[in-house]
Amino acid sequence: METIIELAKRIPRGTKTETKPYPVADKVPEEFLSQLGIELENESNYVLVLEIQFDTEKIILQEYDQFGENYAVYSYRIEQLPITFKEWLRLKVSI
Secondary structure: OOOHHHHHHHOOOOOOOOOOOOEEEOOOOHHHHHHOOOOOOOOOOOOEEEEEEOOOOOEEEEEOOOOEEEEEEEEEEEOOOOOOHHHHHHHEEOO
């Protein structure tokens, strides 16, 4: 099975070190926010995958409100992510 990094490297318009912006079109489901320790600024806010970094093997998430204003940025090493979140990512990476 392809790793998240291998999948992300196939995304058009990426760079040598990271994916294009927003490699996942969907909002991160709420169930994963608690697993990742993310507390939203407001209940109506949501989180998007901002980028996947090939060189550091990190994933960057960012919180947004309903108007597209951005809030906190979160960085995680891919190896430390919950398995269910990594499976969701594999399904959702936009290629």
